[in-house]
Every structure is written in C-alpha cells, then in structure tokens.
Amino acid sequence: MHSPGPQTLFMSLGKTKDIIKHGRERFEQAIKASGSRLCSYVERVAFLMDRSKSPDDNSEPSSPTVNINLGPSANPNAKPTDFDFLKIIGKGSFGKVLLAKHKSDGRFYAVKVLQKKSILKKKEQNHIMAERNVLLKNVKHPFLVGLHYSFQTKEKLYFVLDYVNGGELFFHLQRERCFREPRACFYAAEMASAVGYLHSLNIVYRDLKPENILLDCQGHVVLTDFGLCKEGMEPEETTSTFCGTPEYLAPEVLKKEPYDRTVDWWCLGAVLYEMLFGLPPFYSRDVSQMYDNILYKPLQIQGTKTMAACDILQGLLHKDKKQRLGAKTDFLEIKNHVFFSPINWDDLYHKRITPPFNPNVAGPADLRHFDPAFTQEAVSSSIIRTPDLAASCSSATDAFLGFSYAPNEER
Numbered sequence: 001m002h003s004p005g006p007q008t009l010f011m012s013l014g015k016t017k018d019i020i021k022h023g024r025e026r027f028e029q030a031i032k033a034s035g036s037r038l039c040s041y042v043e044r045v046a047f048l049m050d051r052s053k054s055p056d057d058n059s060e061p062s063s064p065t066v067n068i069n070l071g072p073s074a075n076p077n078a079k080p081t082d083f084d085f086l087k088i089i090g091k092g093s094f095g096k097v098l099l100a101k102h103k104s105d106g107r108f109y110a111v112k113v114l115q116k117k118s119i120l121k122k123k124e125q126n127h128i129m130a131e132r133n134v135l136l137k138n139v140k141h142p143f144l145v146g147l148h149y150s151f152q153t154k155e156k157l158y159f160v161l162d163y164v165n166g167g168e169l170f171f172h173l174q175r176e177r178c179f180r181e182p183r184a185c186f187y188a189a190e191m192a193s194a195v196g197y198l199h200s201l202n203i204v205y206r207d208l209k210p211e212n213i214l215l216d217c218q219g220h221v222v223l224t225d226f227g228l229c230k231e232g233m234e235p236e237e238t239t240s241t242f243c244g245t246p247e248y249l250a251p252e253v254l255k256k257e258p259y260d261r262t263v264d265w266w267c268l269g270a271v272l273y274e275m276l277f278g279l280p281p282f283y284s285r286d287v288s289q290m291y292d293n294i295l296y297k298p299l300q301i302q303g304t305k306t307m308a309a310c311d312i313l314q315g316l317l318h319k320d321k322k323q324r325l326g327a328k329t330d331f332l333e334i335k336n337h338v339f340f341s342p343i344n345w346d347d348l349y350h351k352r353i354t355p356p357f358n359p360n361v362a363g364p365a366d367l368r369h370f371d372p373a374f375t376q377e378a379v380s381s382s383i384i385r386t387p388d389l390a391a392s393c394s395s396a397t398d399a400f401l402g403f404s405y406a407p408n409e410e411r
Contacts, residue, residue, distance in 0.1 A: 078151040080158065083111065085383050087367060088374045089165075095156070098379065099163060099364070108364040109148060112159040113383055119157075142351055143194040145214070145224045156383075164222045166215030166359035167369030169275075173210055177278045181309055182342070183356040184275040187213070188268060189335075189343045190221035195264045196331030204230045204260075208267035209248050210274065215369075219355030235261070235330065246287055247280040251295050251319045265326035265334065269316025276305060281317055295319075312339040 083100040090097035095114040102109065148160045169187065173179070179187070191213065198205050206229060214222040250266035252259040273281040281300075282293035299317050301310050315325030315337070326333050335345055347353050359369060367375045 078149055078158075078160075080153065080156075080383065083109075085111070085379045087370075088377045088379060089367065089370045091374060096383070098383065099367070100160075108163045110161045110163045112161060114157040114159075116152075116155055116157060141194060141197045142349060143190045143221045143223060144197070145222050161224075162222070163364060164214045164216050164224075165361050165364065165366060165369060166217055166219060168211055169213040169215065169221070170210035171369060172215070172357070173275065173278070179275045181276065181306060184272060185339060185342065186353070186356050187221055187275065188272045189340055189345075189348055191223065191268060191271065192331065192334045192340075193345070193349060194221070194223045195268065196334070198229070199261050199264070199330055202235075205264050205267075206230060207245060207248075208264060208271055209245050210271060213271070215355075215357075215359055217359060217361045218351075219357050219359055220351060246290065247283055249291075249294060250321070252321050254291055254294055259321065261330065262321045262324045262327050265316050265324055266321075268334070269313055269325075273313055273317065276309065276313075277303070281313075306339075308337075308339040308341070312337050 082104070083102055085098045085100045087099045088096050089099050089110065090112075095112065095118070097110055097112045100109050100111040101107070145164065146162045148162075150157070150159050152158065191208065195205055195208065205223070205226070207225065208223075212223060212225045214224055216222050248267045248270045250259065250263045253263060270280050282290055282297060284290040284293060299314060301313060312325065318324040321327060325337065334340070335343075344353070361368065
C-alpha cells in the first residue's frame with residue numbers, strides 16, 4: 001500500500017481530533033479506559049468494571065446521596081455475614097474484589113462488592129445489570145467466569161463468583177514480554193471458544209483484552225468483566241455505543257459507525273498480536289496517534305512468524321468489518337482457520353488439552369499472582385456489616401431491581 005500524502009494525513013488527523021473532542025463525554029462514561037501501557041498492574045487488576053484508580057471504599061463522596069437509605073436486600077437467603085472475607089484481591093471505581101470463604105461449606109469465592117452510591121453517581125447501573133444478566137447465562141461454559149449467586153444490602157451489591165488465582169494474562173505477558181506461537185494459539189483458541197459461545201447467545205463482548213483474561217489454577221483461560229456486553233445482538237444486527245478500551249477499539253467503533261459482532265474478532269486479533277509481539281498492533285503512547293494508526297495505518301508484522309499466524313492476524317485485523325475474518329460465518333470461520341489446525345476443538349472445550357503454562361499455585365490461599373498492594377491491605381469491617389433491613393429507598397432499589405439471584409440448589 002502506498003503512503004498517504006500530506007493532505008490525507010492532515011484530514012486523518014483532523015478526523016481523529018474530532019473524534020476525541022466530540023466523544024470525550026461518552027468516552028468518560030462508557031469506555032472503561034485502560035489509560036496507557038504505562039499503567040501499573042496494580043491499576044489493572046481483574047473483575048472490576050472500571051480500570052481507573054478507585055477512591056477508598058470508605059470515603060464519603062460529596063454527592064448528597066451519601067445519607068440516602070438505599071434499601072434492603074431483595075434476597076434474604078444470602079448476606080455478607082455468610083462469609084469470612086480473607087483478602088482484598090482487586091479494586092476499582094465502584095468497590096473491591098475479595099477472596100472469601102463461605103462459612104457453611106468452606107468453599108472459596110471471589111466476591112465483588114460494589115458501592116451503590118458510586119454506581120448511581122456515575123449512572124453506571126445499566127452496565128452493572130448487563131454484567132449480572134450475562135453472568136447468569138455463562139455459568140456452564142468452561143472459559144467464562146461463573147456466577148454462583150448475587151445479593152444486595154442497602155449500600156452494596158455482591159457478586160459471588162468463581163475464585164480464579166492463576167493471574168491475569170496481562171500480568172504474565174508483562175513478565176515474559178511475548179509468548180511463543182503454540183502458547184498464543186492455545187490461549188486464542190480458548191478465548192475464541194468463549195466469544196463464540198457468547199455470540200451464540202446473541203451477546204457481543206466488546207472488551208476483550210489481556211486484563212479481562214485470567215488463568216485458572218491449571219492454566220486455562222477464564223474471561224471476566226461483562227459490564228460492556230451488549231445483549232440481544234442478532235447475527236445481522238448492529239449497535240453504535242462508543243465503548244471499549246483505547247488500544248483495542250475497532251476502526252468502525254472509532255468512526256462512530258454502526259458495528260456488529262465482528263468487533264470481538266478485531267479484539268481477538270489485537271490480543272493475539274499482543275501475545276506474539278508484546279504490544280497491541282497499532283499502539284502509541286500518544287492516544288490520538290494510536291487512533292490514527294487504527295484508522296489508517298497498515299498492519300505491520302515483523303519477525304519470523306508462521307504464514308498461518310500472519311494470515312489470521314491480517315484477517316482478524318482487517319479494517320473493513322465486512323471483509324474481516326468472522327464476518328460471514330462468525331466463530332466457524334475462526335475455528336476453521338489454518339492457524340488453529342493443531343487444535344482439537346472438542347478436546348479444548350472439555351479441557352483435555354494440557355495448558356502450555358502452569359501457574360503453579362499451591363491452593364486457594366496462594367496469592368502470588370495478585371498484587372501485594374491489595375492483598376496486604378486490611379479488609380474493611382464495612383464489607384461484612386449487614387445494615388438495617390427495615391430501611392428502604394425506592395429510587396435506589398428500583399435502580400437494581402432483579403439484581404439478587406441464587407439458583408435453587410444453592411439456597
């Protein structure tokens with residue numbers, strides 16, 4: 001491809017600046033930005049809806065809602081005092097993720113505890129409910145984090161999730177810089193299987209990135225964080241919400257054009273590229289330059305990669321969504337690509353393939369893959385405290401109607 005002339009470059013930069021200028025408010029509300037590759041691992045820990053640094057769990061916002069009674073839990077069968085909260089393993093804008101042990105059966109869970117007042121202040125209740133709804137549909141897929149049950153108190157929402165302690169893919173990628181092709185192929189196949197399953201439920205994930213991909217204790221992939229998922233997306237249907245994470249945004253999202261489920265295959269291509277080369281495909285520390293690269297710069301593949309790897313990257317990272325790999329028959333196109341020829345998909349789904357890397361965790365108490373900045377922090381007593389259930393606040397209760405959930409066998 002020929003290099004763009006000065007006029008084209010001027011126009012493209014102008015478009016990028018226009019996107020940044022006019023999309024700023026929507027960006028701040030929905031993008032769940034990761035900041036930049038200079039962000040520390042501490043700021044990008046698993047599960048939570050937002051990648052930015054959070055205020056302290058006990059800090060009082062200036063919002064007048066601080067003294068509002070937010071209503072009782074709609075599920076009397078579950079409450080915070082059912083658990084021993086052992087360690088903080090993650091933190092975000094709306095609350096914390098804690099390692100917890102259920103008092104009655106001794107099982108370990110990751111419990112995401114979210115502050116209602118923070119969610120309502122930022123008008124994020126739709127994303128929280130979207131995550132909860134998607135979690136309910138995912139419980140039987142091997143590469144998606146499972147929700148055991150959820151409940152609420154007047155101040156907080158609680159997700160009781162699978163405890164996964166093999167570490168973020170981002171953490172391992174940072175440490176090793178890049179992966180060999182067989183290892184990258186294995187992870188990409190498990191990601192594709194999970195995304196394909198979501199698509200079969202007419203759910204578009206929209207936020208596939210190394211920070212949202214955990215490894216379990218054996219080394220299998222577990223996708224987390226469903227806050228940006230779009231439900232009810234038929235195969236030919238499109239949406240136009242500007243959301244995602246800067247490094248992984250597809251060109252059609254940046255251009256604020258209607259987009260479809262092929263955005264997930266773009267993200268898979270971006271993550272695969274990052275696993276193979278150590279950085280996202282169009283990365284720049286200058287965000288406006290990075291957006292311009294995504295929109296206009298040809299994909300560059302350097303080094304000694306196989307023909308199959310080069311071909312799948314070109315297919316997944318095609319700027320025209322109609323020509324992108326996966327545009328015609330979705331997951332079927334992905335799984336049939338020659339890059340995945342070493343993969344037996346039935347064996348993969350049933351975890352009969354030994355992962356190429358073992359996190360070597362000794363058990364649930366082994367927190368070596370979580371940042372000590374979290375695990376050494378004292379667990380706040382407010383996490384455990386069950387408030388007066390007689391109090392209520394209709395506006396806050398209505399905002400989270402239907403949140404509480406527990407399957408019959410676990411009640």
